[in-house]
Amino acid sequence: MTTLLSPEIDTVGELTDRCDRCGAAAKLEVTLTSGGDLAFCGHHANRMHAEIARVASKVRVEEGFVWAGK
Template sequence: MITVAEPLTVADRCDRCGAQAYLRVTLPSGGELLFCAHHARAHQDKLRQVALNIQDETSRLA
């Protein structure tokens, strides 16, 4: 089954600092992590290793 992720909104906040989230990481356990662009970049290598899916909306910042 294919699911379409809902777009991130201004209400979605970074789990690390509380800023607006532009990246949603879905974990194999079913959990989700949200990150601002800064923390997404800072943790990108580890996130790629553990993520089932990464929804990256950082292009909205350009």
């Protein structure tokens, strides 16, 4: 049986990165369990919430943004 752990989720005041998918302002940053970081705009963060939760060790969400993966 495989047990999935939920990523650590922190709320931060403001993110300055751009979405790695489309270049829009990032609302969510992810530290991957395999190493490295990714940033997502609100649209892509919510669209890909299940995939993000599976591969993330840590998630930083911009204050005021409601992430579907929370």
